[in-house]
Amino acid sequence: xxxxxxxxxxxxxxxxxxxxxxxxxxxxxxxxxxxxxxxxxxxxxxxxxxxxxxxxxxxxxxxxxxxxxxxxxxxxxxxxxxxxxxxxxxxxxxxxxxxxxxxxxxxxxxxxxxxxxxxxxxxxxxxxxxxxxxxxxxxxxxxxxxxxxxxxxxxxxxxxxxxxxxxxxxxxxxxxxxxxxxxxxxxxxxxxxxxxxxxxxxxxxxxxxxxxxxxxxxxxxxxxxxxxxxxxxxxxxxxxxxxxxxxxxxxxxxxxxxxxxxxxxxxxxxxxxxxxxxxxxxxxxxxxxxxxxxxxxxxxxxxxxxxxxxxxxxxxxxxxxxxxxxxxxxxxxxxxxxxxxxxxx
Numbered sequence: 197x198x199x200x201x202x203x204x205x206x207x208x209x210x211x212x213x214x215x216x217x218x219x220x221x222x223x224x225x226x227x228x229x230x231x232x233x234x235x236x237x238x239x240x241x242x243x244x245x246x247x248x249x250x251x252x253x254x255x256x257x258x259x260x261x262x263x264x265x266x267x268x269x270x271x272x273x274x275x276x277x278x279x280x281x282x283x284x285x286x287x288x289x290x291x292x293x294x295x296x297x298x299x300x301x302x303x304x305x306x307x308x309x310x311x312x313x314x315x316x317x318x319x320x321x322x323x324x325x326x327x328x329x330x331x332x333x334x335x336x337x338x339x340x341x342x343x344x345x346x347x348x349x350x351x352x353x354x355x356x357x358x359x360x361x362x363x364x365x366x367x368x369x370x371x372x373x374x375x376x377x378x379x380x381x382x383x384x385x386x387x388x389x390x391x392x393x394x395x396x397x398x399x400x401x402x403x404x405x406x407x408x409x410x411x412x413x414x415x416x417x418x419x420x421x422x423x424x425x426x427x428x429x430x431x432x433x434x435x436x437x438x439x440x441x442x443x444x445x446x447x448x449x450x451x452x453x454x455x456x457x458x459x460x461x462x463x464x465x466x467x468x469x470x471x472x473x474x475x476x477x478x479x480x481x482x483x484x485x486x487x488x489x490x491x492x493x494x495x496x497x498x499x500x501x502x503x504x505x506x507x508x509x510x511x512x513x514x515x516x517x518x519x520x521x522x523x524x525x526x527x528x529x530x531x532x533x534x535x536x537x538x539x540x541x
Contacts, residue, residue: 215244222237226241229294229295265296266297266299267326267327270327271329272304280499288503292510326349327510331362342356349361349363351364351502351506363502365397365525375408375409378447381475384414385446386447387447388419389450392424421434424454428454435461436466479494481496481498
């Protein structure tokens with residue numbers, strides 16, 4: 197009876213060890229992601245732990261090892277992609293599966309003190325590593341983490357000379373491809389709305405856009421009074437005013453799906469027909485955007501790959517790999533085939 201009671205209680209490391217035939221120490225190291233344990237063993241132990249419902253006692257683990265087994269993801273709740281948070285979180289969790297690490301989310305509001313959040317994590321030892329996004333050229337969060345020697349990976353690059361782990365999308369290449377696509381369609385006045393100037397990817401987008409329009413010899417507009425952070429309703433209203441103006445753009449580059457929806461709304465409210473009067477290229481990351489009508493050309497940013505790379509790189513940094521080799525730049529996906537509806541449709 198006592199043995200049955202034990203089996204019905206909370207699963208322990210010994211429960212997993214008995215189920216797999218490995219020693220308790222081997223099970224513990226496998227669940228912690230120890231690279232010295234064979235991948236097949238780590239997988240077998242992880243599957244048994246999930247099957248048995250084993251959950252590590254994090255308080256005891258922290259006292260014993262000094263580690264929390266937690267990765268904190270700092271994320272801006274407002275984003276230019278539909279379903280961004282879900283895709284990023286899912287991909288990171290997949291990358292961490294079987295390692296014993298879990299992910300906690302903390303909001304990273306752009307208007308707030310972004311350093312205070314980092315200091316709170318460090319002061320109270322709330323995580324073993326941090327994944328952050330919306331990097332600035334000389335991001336104070338990155339500077340602090342580098343000074344403290346605390347493991348982190350950034351979704352986005354910086355201008356610091358000291359290397360640090362990052363995963364980024366090649367926004368310069370995206371802007372160039374978008375311009376080339378619109379010019380190939382005969383568009384001669386192109387417009388882009390950029391992120392706020394302090395963000396590194398704003399600089400990459402601006403450089404790629406300006407280089408491409410100058411090479412093509414076409415007119416261009418950069419909406420200096422609008423950004424990706426502008427509320428969608430205000431974006432649509434401002435773009436409508438531009439489209440109704442005396443010299444409206446005939447080509448739009450949208451750095452995100454929310455901006456794409458606002459642009460489509462403005463163009464149609466101005467009485468113009470996408471694919472006839474105006475062409476639009478949108479950076480797409482969510483399959484949800486495929487449901488938009490009328491369809492427009494898209495260039496894909498693979499958020500699933502981004503999230504997996506962020507998780508994998510975080511693990512490699514936690515294992516002591518030097519940051520010099522922990523860089524990955526994701527290239528834009530192929531432009532979707534031309535799918536414009538005809539004006540009659």
